[in-house]
Amino acid sequence: MLDGLVAGARLGRSGVLVVVGEPGIGKTTLLDYVAAQADEMTVVRVAGAEAERDLPFGALALALGPALSDLDLLPDPQAAALRTALALDAGAPPDRFAVGAATLGMLTRRAEQRPLALILDDAHHLDRPSAEALVFAARRLVADPILVVAAMRDGLPSPLRAADLPELALTGLDEPGTAALLRAQTSGPTALDRAAWVHRATGGNPLAIVELARESTGLGGSGLEPVPVPSALAEGFVRRADAVGPDATTFLALVEAAAGDLRVVLAGASVLGLETSVLAGVEAAGLVRTSGDRVAFTHPLVGSSAYASLTSDRQREVHAAVVAALPRNDTVRRAWHGAAAALGPDAEAAAALEEVGADARRRGAYAVAASALERAAQLTDDEEQRGDRSVSAAAAAFDAGDAAWAIRLLDEAEAGGLSAPTRTRISALRAAIATRSGSLAEARTMLVTAAREAAGTDPDRAVELASDAVDVCFYLADGDGARQLRHLVESLLTQPISDRAAGIGQLAVGMAQVLDGEDGSERLREGTRLLGDAGARPAEGLEAHWLVLGPMFLRDEGASRLLLRAVDEARARASVGALPHLLYHLARDEATTDRWSAAESDYSEALALAEELGQSTDQAMALAGLAWLEARRGDEESSRDHATRAVALAEARQVVIARVWAGFALGDIELAAGRMEEALERYASLVALIDSARIRDVDLSPAPELAEVLLRMGDAGGAATVAAGHRRQAETKGRPWSLARTWRGMGLLADDDDIDPPFRTALAFHAETPDWFETARTQLAYGSRLRRARRRVDAREPLTDAYQAFERLGARPWAAAAADELAATGVTVAPHGAEGLDLLTPRERQIVQLIVDGRTTREAAGALFLSPKTVEYHLRHVYTKLGITSRRELADLVRSGG
Numbered sequence: 102m103l104d105g106l107v108a109g110a111r112l113g114r115s116g117v118l119v120v121v122g123e124p125g126i127g128k129t130t131l132l133d134y135v136a137a138q139a140d141e142m143t144v145v146r147v148a149g150a151e152a153e154r155d156l157p158f159g160a161l162a163l164a165l166g167p168a169l170s171d172l173d174l175l176p177d178p179q180a181a182a183l184r185t186a187l188a189l190d191a192g193a194p195p196d197r198f199a200v201g202a203a204t205l206g207m208l209t210r211r212a213e214q215r216p217l218a219l220i221l222d223d224a225h226h227l228d229r230p231s232a233e234a235l236v237f238a239a240r241r242l243v244a245d246p247i248l249v250v251a252a253m254r255d256g257l258p259s260p261l262r263a264a265d266l267p268e269l270a271l272t273g274l275d276e277p278g279t280a281a282l283l284r285a286q287t288s289g290p291t292a293l294d295r296a297a298w299v300h301r302a303t304g305g306n307p308l309a310i311v312e313l314a315r316e317s318t319g320l321g322g323s324g325l326e327p328v329p330v331p332s333a334l335a336e337g338f339v340r341r342a343d344a345v346g347p348d349a350t351t352f353l354a355l356v357e358a359a360a361g362d363l364r365v366v367l368a369g370a371s372v373l374g375l376e377t378s379v380l381a382g383v384e385a386a387g388l389v390r391t392s393g394d395r396v397a398f399t400h401p402l403v404g405s406s407a408y409a410s411l412t413s414d415r416q417r418e419v420h421a422a423v424v425a426a427l428p429r430n431d432t433v434r435r436a437w438h439g440a441a442a443a444l445g446p447d448a449e450a451a452a453a454l455e456e457v458g459a460d461a462r463r464r465g466a467y468a469v470a471a472s473a474l475e476r477a478a479q480l481t482d483d484e485e486q487r488g489d490r491s492v493s494a495a496a497a498a499f500d501a502g503d504a505a506w507a508i509r510l511l512d513e514a515e516a517g518g519l520s521a522p523t524r525t526r527i528s529a530l531r532a533a534i535a536t537r538s539g540s541l542a543e544a545r546t547m548l549v550t551a552a553r554e555a556a557g558t559d560p561d562r563a564v565e566l567a568s569d570a571v572d573v574c575f576y577l578a579d580g581d582g583a584r585q586l587r588h589l590v591e592s593l594l595t596q597p598i599s600d601r602a603a604g605i606g607q608l609a610v611g612m613a614q615v616l617d618g619e620d621g622s623e624r625l626r627e628g629t630r631l632l633g634d635a636g637a638r639p640a641e642g643l644e645a646h647w648l649v650l651g652p653m654f655l656r657d658e659g660a661s662r663l664l665l666r667a668v669d670e671a672r673a674r675a676s677v678g679a680l681p682h683l684l685y686h687l688a689r690d691e692a693t694t695d696r697w698s699a700a701e702s703d704y705s706e707a708l709a710l711a712e713e714l715g716q717s718t719d720q721a722m723a724l725a726g727l728a729w730l731e732a733r734r735g736d737e738e739s740s741r742d743h744a745t746r747a748v749a750l751a752e753a754r755q756v757v758i759a760r761v762w763a764g765f766a767l768g769d770i771e772l773a774a775g776r777m778e779e780a781l782e783r784y785a786s787l788v789a790l791i792d793s794a795r796i797r798d799v800d801l802s803p804a805p806e807l808a809e810v811l812l813r814m815g816d817a818g819g820a821a822t823v824a825a826g827h828r829r830q831a832e833t834k835g836r837p838w839s840l841a842r843t844w845r846g847m848g849l850l851a852d853d854d855d856i857d858p859p860f861r862t863a864l865a866f867h868a869e870t871p872d873w874f875e876t877a878r879t880q881l882a883y884g885s886r887l888r889r890a891r892r893r894v895d896a897r898e899p900l901t902d903a904y905q906a907f908e909r910l911g912a913r914p915w916a917a918a919a920a921d922e923l924a925a926t927g928v929t930v931a932p933h934g935a936e937g938l939d940l941l942t943p944r945e946r947q948i949v950q951l952i953v954d955g956r957t958t959r960e961a962a963g964a965l966f967l968s969p970k971t972v973e974y975h976l977r978h979v980y981t982k983l984g985i986t987s988r989r990e991l992a993d994l995v996r997s998g999g
Contacts, residue, residue, distance in 0.1 A: 102269060103131065106248055107138045110216050113970070115242035119224070119261050120252040122271030124331040124402050125308025128252035131271075132220050135250050139218040142248070143211065147219075149226030151405065152360040155437055155473065157466030158186045160231035161204065164219060168211040175210075176963045178674045179203035186230070186464050195465040197230065197501070198677030198714070201237025202966045208238055209245050209968035216246035223401055224251040225259045229468035229501070232260040239266060240713070241967055244974035273305020282307060286314035303333075308400065312337040335406035338388065342407055345382040350407045351415065352379040356389060356396055357404030358423050358438065363394045368426035373418065417442045433457050440476050451480035455490060458497065467501035470494075475510060484517040492526050499530060502715055504538045525554040529566060536573060538717055541755040545573040545582060549589065556593060561602040564593045568609035568647075571616075576718060578757040580617045580797040587613035604631030605647050615654055618797030620835050625651040649686060656838050656870055661690050668703075672964040681711035681719040685726055692730050693872040697910050698938055698946050700730055705943035706965075721750040725762035732766040733874060735773060735913040740766050757794050761801055764790060772806060773914035780810045799830035805842040809882075812849055821850055838875070841866035845879045853890040860886070860899075874915075877906035881919050884926075893926040904930060911939055938995070940982045948975050952988060953995045 106116035120128050136144050147163045162169075169187070172180050182195035183203035211217055221227065221235070239249050251261050255270070262268075274282060280296035303309035312334055342349040352366075352375055359365040367377060380396070383389050388403050389396050398404050408416065420441040427435050436453035443450045458473035474494035481487040491514035499507040511527055519527070528551035535544035548570035555563040567590045574583040587610050594606045604627075611624030629651035649667055652660035664687040671679045684707035691700035704727040711720035724747035731740035744763040751759035764787035771780035784807040791801060804827035811820035824846035831839035844863035851859050860883040867876040884900030887893075900923045907916035920930050938946060944965075951961040958976075962969045985991055 103135050103250070104138065106250070107135065107142075107218070110139075110142065110218065110246050110248035113244060113246045115245050115247050117239045117242060117249045117266050118251070119266050119268045120250065120271060121255045121262070121268055123255055123306065125306045125334055125400065126271045126273065127307050128271060129222055130307075132222055132250060132252050135218065135248070136220055139216075139248065142216040142218045142246075143214075144218045144220065147221050147227070149221070149223040149228075150360045151226050152358055154226055154228050155469050156228055156433055157461045157464055157469040158188075158200075158228065158230050158234070160221075160227040161200075161234050162187050164221075164231070164235065165204070165207050168207045171207065171210050175203055175206045176673070176675075176960075179206055179963070182465065182675060183207070186234075186466065188460075188464060191463075194463050196674070196676045196678055197233060197465050197467060198237060198966075199675030200230070200465055201234040202675040202677065202963075204234040205238035205241055205966065205968060206963070208247060209242075209970065212245050212247045216248075218248045218250070221249070221251035221261075224253040224261050225257040227259070228466070229260060230466040233468075236260045236264040236266070237966075240264060241971070243968070243971040245968050245970045273303065274300070274307060274310070275305060276300045279303070279305055279310055282310050283314055286311055306331075309334055331402060334400075334402050335409070338400070338403045338406045339410050341386050341388060342383065342403075345386050345388075346379060348375045348379050349383050349386075349388075350410055351375060351419065353383060353388065353398075353404055353407035354411050354416070354419050355422065356398070357408045358419050358441075359426070361395050361397050363391065363396045365423060365426045366396055369419070369422035372422040372425045417444060433460075436473070440480060443480055446482035447480045448482070451477040451490075454480070458493070462497055462500075467497045468503070471497035471501055471503070471506065471510070478513070485520055485523070488514040488517045488519045489523050492523055492530065496526075496530055499534055504534045507534055521554065522558065525551050525559075525562075528554060532566075532569070536569075536718065538715065539754075541573050541577050541718070545570045545577065545579075548573065549586070552589065552593070556596075560593060560596040560598050564590065564598055564602040564606040564609075567593055568605045571609040571613050572646075572650075574616055575612060576722075576756050576758050578616070578761060578791070578794045578796045578798075578801065581795045583613040583616035587617070600631050604628045604633075607631060608647055608651050612650065612654055615800075615834075616796075616798050618799065618830060618833060620833075622655055622836070625655050646682065649683075653686060653690065656693075656836065656872075661687075661694070661871075664690055669964075675963075675966070677710065677966065678714060678716075681707045681714065681716050681723065684710070685719055685723045688723070688730075689726050692726065693870075693874070695873045695906075695909055697730060697734070697912075698941075699950065701727070702943040702947045702950075704730065706947065717750060717754050718756055721747050721754060721756040721759040722762070724750065725759040725766065728766035729762050729769070732769040732773070733910075733912050733915070737770055737774070740770055757790070757796075758801075760790060761787065761796070765803060768803060768806060772810060773918075777810055777814050781807070781814065784810060797830070799827065799834050799839045800836075802827055802830065804830075805846045808846045809849060817850070820846075824850055837866040837869035838872060841870065841879065842875060845882055848879075848886060849882055851886075853886075856883070856886050856890060873906050873910060874912060877903045877910070877912075877915065877919075880906070881915065881922065884919075885922050888922060888926055896926050897923065897928055900926065901928070941979060945975050945979050945982075948972055949979055949991060949995065952976070953992045 106118060109116050120131055122128055136146065145164060145166060147160050149160060153159050172183060179199060179202050181192055182199035184190035185192040185195050186200045208217065224232065253259055253261060276297060279300040283296055283299060299310055299313060303313065339350060342353055351373065352370060355369050355373065356366050359369060370377060384391060387399055389398055420438040423438045424435050424442060436457045439450045440454050454473045454477035458470040458477060461470035461473060471494045474490050474497060478487050478490035478494060481490055491510050495507040495510035495514065498510060507530070511531060514527060528547050532544045532547035532551060535541065535547060548566050552563045552566035552570065555566060567586060571583060571586045571590065574586060590606050590609050594603060607624050608628030611621035611628060614621030614624060629648065632648050649660060649663045652663055664683065668680065668683050668687055671683055684703045688700040688703035688707060691703060704723050708720060708723040708727065711723055724743045728740045728743035728747055731743065744766045747759050747763040751757070751763065764783065768780055768783035768787060771783055784803045787803050788807065804823050808820040808823040811823060824843070827846065828843045831843040841863045844859050844866060848856060848859035848863060860879065863879045867879060880899040880903035884896040884903060887896035900919055904916055904919035904923060907919055923930055938949065941949065947965060948961055951964055956964065958969045958972050962972045980986055983994060985994065
């Protein structure tokens with residue numbers, strides 16, 4: 102397997118492998134083998150160390166090494182993020198995934214000169230920010246001459262295991278292999294006679310076999326009890342250290358604490374009163390080896406075993422010795438070792454760790470920040486200060502993507518006395534955690550609580566929190582909750598607040614009105630104006646979300662422009678965490694125009710990123726939106742699969758709006774296929790869901806589809822009742838999209854002599870919206886009614902318009918229906934098969950769009966967080982599928998609509 106990966110990397114095919122197994126199983130030996138085979142490649146080796154797991158981006162700095170001289174070749178936002186992460190420059194805290202994107206850029210640029218082999222040993226000990234950045238890069242390697250092989254201990258958590266990368270699980274030697282290894286380690290018949298027992302005792306673990314063979318008593322015994330591995334190894338290392346002398350174990354523990362820094366080890370040994378001759382003794386015993394200014398263990402268990410064998414008092418003395426030996430400017434290591442040396446509360450150690458946490462947060466190393474702040478809180482005696490540090494630790498843990506850790510820290514904070522601002526921080530943070538990965542209903546309650554707590558001291562923050570609660574109501578599809586929150590936000594808007602807060606509040610009120618079945622357009626427009634006047638830009642995080650919501654709720658064509666700008670700016674800043682939310686909104690907007698291919702690509706990217714980032718709400722929305730689009734295109738199997746997954750996730754997270762979208766998808770599948778009974782069942786279930794959720798927004802009503810199904814099943818009375826109810830709701834809201842759909846229903850129900858007025862009214866309303874599919878549906882319904890009224894010539898124009906729109910969209914079942922209707926009027930059309938851009942995958946279409954928009958290969962790669970060679974790889978596939986050979990031909994094809 103490893104030979105194949107090395108050969109592939111030489112040929113420009115990326116390879117990634119995580120080797121897992123228990124201590125002593127041979128992981129490092131295999132890494133040595135890879136390094137030897139990669140003799141014509143640039144080989145970079147990084148070994149994780151337990152003592153350095155809390156040094157932010159320490160492993161990443163080693164992995165990138167000389168490549169950092171090319172930092173300026175990266176896009177500016179990525180370069181700035183990496184500089185800040187590696188403490189090369191000061192800057193705003195970077196998006197942790199922006200650091201990953203920069204890491205990908207650095208590795209691929211380095212591999213342009215020579216194939217690269219990145220070898221990571223003891224990867225479970227890599228600091229988490231480094232591991233996350235390397236995982237981000239590894240997941241996106243496709244066509245670069247790069248090999249990444251990581252070895253880690255089985256059963257230990259690591260971002261590399263959580264990323265679902267290819268794995269090789271190592272198991273022990275078989276019995277003949279055990280015998281062969283014993284022959285290499287011992288002599289005489291005893292070893293061979295005992296080979297079967299040794300195999301049973303060690304499970305074939307090579308290091309355990311070697312250690313047993315090393316001890317004269319290791320191959321004796323009854324053979325009835327297995328030797329525990331790796332505890333037997335740990336005990337063996339301690340026994341070998343004790344044989345060197347009484348100070349050897351402490352010396353080895355010092356090496357472990359000092360992470361192998363020989364200068365610190367020797368200075369610390371002097372503080373502890375240890376003779377330097379101990380080093381020669383443990384080296385002669387095969388426990389360590391020295392090289393230059395480093396001292397390394399022959400096996401990772403040597404140091405951890407020695408450290409664990411010391412009393413807690415002696416361990417603290419070792420850490421105090423390390424503090425004394427470290428330079429004064431090595432503040433991070435001094436702080437951690439000072440904390441480890443502390444017994445009970447220690448204000449100085451706590452303050453030092455708090456500063457370490459603050460610095461780590463500034464560099465985007467949120468997991469390290471959380472660890473530092475948590476330990477600082479544990480060392481803090483003052484109850485209020487301890488709670489404040491615990492909340493800060495929880496916020497960092499949440500930013501690191503670990504909601505469970507954040508909740509535990511908040512629980513600990515609430516156990517003590519807290520100030521009012523700290524209680525508000527806790528409520529807001531709990532709400533944010535629940536919004537992303539918990540109960541949305543609980544999130545709404547927490548946001549309201551936090552808003553009320555902040556109202557007296559920070560009205561701007563109170564408006565934002567209450568408005569966030571309205572946004573949660575959208576996902577809950579809760580009209581009642583939205584109405585109640587509207588009153589809260591309106592009361593907060595009467596206080597002195599900034600234009601920014603006022604703009605967000607006005608948008609929230611408008612959203613609440615829409616969810617409650619009202620118009621809301623006046624407030625939505627006012628909110629958008631205020632945010633614009635406040636100088637907000639989609640690049641600014643919160644404003645990006647709120648600024649696009651106004652036009653989207655208004656179904657304003659300006660929403661497309663704002664969303665595209667927001668996505669482009671998020672890509673430019675490598676703000677990966679913001680993209681899933683923006684992308685599914687963009688895709689939803691594109692799905693109401695003629696840009697269905699772009700919608701599919703954006704839904705797919707939103708889904709992939711949301712899954713990777715653990716953003717379950719956005720994941721459910723992207724799944725449901727994709728299912729709805731696929732249903733309209735006639736992709737039944739994939740639509741059902743995505744809808745089923747969306748419903749399962751939405752039910753677990755209470756994302757009611759995603760269940761509604763998925764319900765539409767399942768109903769539309771049956772309607773398009775002409776299965777009326779199944780369609781009736783699906784739409785009836787959707788109506789029941791909407792009624793139980795108290796949804797009053799007419800735009801979320803399937804009444805027009807339900808009325809059409811009832812009419813086609815011969816229940817004109819039922820259809821008329823449903824259509825009348827929808828008309829009342831649509832007229833209350835007064836927006837053209839809903840009115841167009843309701844007048845289509847009126848046209849379907851009209852007598853033959855009264856067909857034209859309702860359909861013409863519907864088409865007039867459609868003209869005020871960009872929704873191609875709904876317009877074509879009305880044209881199809883109009884033409885069908887005209888044909889059935891024996892007005893075949895009149896029917897041809899709307900049917901032709903409908904057919905052409907459906908063909909352009911790729912709505913195959915609807916195009917077929919329009920073609921059948923046209924045939925009945927005497928006009929024959931030949932439905933097109935899949936061709937042109939429809940042949941491309943969503944990723945290929947994204948790349949095509951960026952290239953046609955004028956991006957270079959590197960710019961397209963940067964926007965999609967891929968390598969340039971991966972973009973070229975996809976472009977080669979595009980050219981083959983489309984039968985072209987140049988970018989000029991590609992641009993001509995796209996611009997001609999081909």
